[in-house]
Amino acid sequence: MATYPIPQDEAERLNLLHALNILDTPSEEAFDRITRLVAHILDVPIALVSLVNTDRQWFKSRIGIDANETPREVAFCAHAITQTTPLIVTDTTQDSRFMSNALVTGNPNIRFYAGVPLRSIGGLSIGTLCAIDSKPRQLSPDEISILVDLAALVSKEMQMREAMLLSHARSEQAIQALEDVEARFRTIFERAGVGIAMVAPDGGWLRVNDALCQIVGYSQDELLKLTFQDITHPDDLNTDLSLLQQLINNDIDHYQLEKRYITKSGRSVWIDLIVTKKLSINGELEYFISIIKNIQEQKEAEASLAKLHKELESRVETRTKDLQLANEMLSASIAQQLRFEQELRRREAELQMVLQNANDAYVCIDHHGVIRDWNQQAEHTFGWSHEEVIGRPLDETIIPASMREAHRAGLARYLATGKHHVLNQHIELTAVRRNGMTLPVEVRISPLFIDGKTIFSAFLHDITERKKAEAIHEFEATHDALTGLYNRRAMFNLLPAAIDRAKRTQTSLALFYIDLDGFKQINDTHGHEAGDSVLRVIGTRLQESIRQTDTAVRLGGDEFTIVLENIKHGTPDVNMLAQKILEAIQQPIQLDSTTAVISASIGIAIHHADDIINAVQLISQADSAMYEAKNAGKARVCVHK
Structure with a gap:
């Protein structure tokens, strides 16, 4: 004390x-x-x-x-x-x-x-x-x-x-404030849903964003070599230049104009242009600021409406004698006009929504990991309203419990050292909804430094459907469509892996090569649909006859293989299981109008931990044993010597 x-x-x-x-x-x-x-x-x-x-x-x-x-x-x-x-x-x-x-x-x-x-x-x-x-x-x-x-x-x-x-501290604060303003401007400029540009007094492009490049079809480098005069439609240029001169003369403080740009491909595109100017401290013109909105669809709708009005006027003029028919046509035309107007309003609302809301969920957190912003798509994706999540920790809102500690550690490491593994790149993660259900998302996280503190902006895209499609594609690539068993392609990945495990664990494995006896006769007698039914039943019986650690494969046609790992008692164990499988195959199979009975010839090759053979050689041994069983009278088991 x-x-x-x-x-x-x-x-x-x-x-x-x-x-x-x-x-x-x-x-x-x-x-x-x-x-x-x-x-x-x-x-x-x-x-x-x-x-x-x-x-x-x-x-x-x-x-x-x-x-x-x-x-x-x-x-x-x-x-x-x-x-x-x-x-x-x-x-x-x-x-x-x-x-x-x-x-x-x-x-x-x-x-x-x-x-x-x-x-x-x-x-x-x-x-x-x-x-x-x-x-x-x-x-x-x-x-x-x-x-x-x-x-x-x-x-x-x-x-x-x-x-x-x-005095020095105030100077540093002023510099930091300017840097923060520039960071905010850069973020808005680059991510805006409308075109934004800084234009020199002579019309040259000084700075353009990606949205403007998409409208006109030029890359940023290509556009910066041109002037706005170069890409303005000749019929609209004089009007634009006249308004620009009024802006320079201080007659107006801004102007708005609908005009056309000529895109890189030579196509005309209508845009809504708003222009203001930036003056220096001395009041001298530094550059113009232009906001460009693509209104091509709106113009096309207006043109359709104008055409429709013209058609209506022509019909009324030429068909006045048939009032009833004219009224009917007018009603139809008015209905069509209303549909066009409704469509136009819908398009405008959609465009406004695009400008205000990203298609992906947008989440912003501060350096404490607390949510500071949350858009409508985030509400839809995760089930939390904007009012509910503001001020909540991100990890307690959308991060699964098993990943929260890693999230906190990664955030602390970045704030302390600047080192990271996930920023400014597309990564796939698991998120959790309000109802506790998880979903896969593709995430891009960007840091932003404001007022001496770090905030993080994240765009999250729900990839549930993509993952389902990938899983289906992967299953279809490795499984037989008829029986649901692994297919030949999967066999040549599964068997070498099983051989490697047997060598590491010093255990034995066996490969059953199964060829159905009499299957061709069923196909010829009852048709291919009956044959397919038989193959499905055989596939189910094989799967039910083996352990979870074993693997059943349909090579094609009426040929199957089974890979049995971790065999403890060698040939006796294998023979016992082979007889069990043979008996299962021989059970009657109920078809639509008859009962079919089928058998099989089973060849077995056993691989011991010290054997120096590969998967192809092991399959060849099992295949030879199967033919030996078939030549010996079928419906029997033969082990390769």
Whole structure:
């Protein structure tokens, strides 16, 4: 516990002291001159400019002692900085605060102390100007006044340094504010759903966004080599230039115009153009700012409406004699017109929605991982309304529980080191909806630095349907469509992997090669649909006859294989299972109008851990054994020797 009083503004006081960067610096004549005056005028052996740090007092200027500093716990100045008036101790041996102080009981044997706080611009006390004597004494009011005046000079010197520090800090804040504004502008400029451009006074493009490039069909590099005059339709150019001149002359502060651009492919596209100007501090024109909206579909709809009106007028003029028919046609035409107008309004609403809302879910979080923005697509994707999620931690909202710790660790690592694995790239992750259901999403996360803090913008796209399609495609690529068993292609991936596992675990595996006996006769007698039914039943029986760790495969036609791993008792185990499978195959199969009975010839090849054969050789051995079984009379099992 501290033996000295702690100022109420201790933290603020220490922050200022450290910011001044004056601790542990060489002596300066500006301060030494004042301590010499104190020692001379007050006739004391010791005079100090003392700065009180966290756990020590350090002397910026000293007269009469060799030490640069003392611990704060024995510093008289630690008491003086808490006072609003000078601290005067006439006899330290009679003052309960100091009579046991090591500086009183030992060298330099302080008996008298007078200290005046040194104040900052804001009134914070960072140290003292003090006079010390080894014998008790009194100061006259004039002497105290002199000490206060000299302390004011020291404070003034400190305040000059503080003012320079504040000026530098304000400059840095202004620079940071400008950088933040530029970052916000760049984000809006690049991600806007409408075209935005900065245009030089001569019409050259200075800066364009991707949306404008999409409208006109040029890349940014190509467009920056042109002027807006180059791509403006000749019939619209004079009107545009006239309005632009009015803007330059300050007759108007902006203008809006519907005109046509000529795209790179030579096609005309209607756009809605809004133009304003950017002036320098001196009032000189720097560049124009253009906002470009594609209204081609709107114009096409208007043209259709105009054509429709013309047709109506012609019909009314030529068919006035048949009023009923004309009225019917007019009603139909009006209905069509209303549909066009409704379609036009719908298109405009859709366009407005595109400008205001991204197609993907958009989520913005701060550096604490707390949600700060959430668009309509995010509401739809995850089931949380905008009002519900603002202020909620992201990890407790859409991140599965198993991934939350990794999310927090990654966020902390990036904020501490700048290192990351997921920013500015498309990655696939699992998210969770409000109802607890998970969904796969494709995510792109971008950091943005504003007001000295980091925020993260993420666009999340639900890829559930894509994943389903990929899973179906993968299943179809590796499975037989008729039986649902693995197919020949999968066989040549599964078997080598099983052989590798057997070698690692020092176990044996067996490969059954099964060829159905009499299947061709069923096909010829009952037709291919009956044959397909038989193959499906056989596939089911094979799957039901083996362990979960074993694999059944349809090679094609009436040929099947089974891979049995981790065989414990060798040939007896294998023969027993083969007989079980043979009996299952031989059970009657009910077709639509009859019952079919089929058998099979089974060849077996056994692979031991020390065997040096590959998958192709093992299949060849099993195939040879199968033919040996078939040649021996069919409906039997033969093991390769």
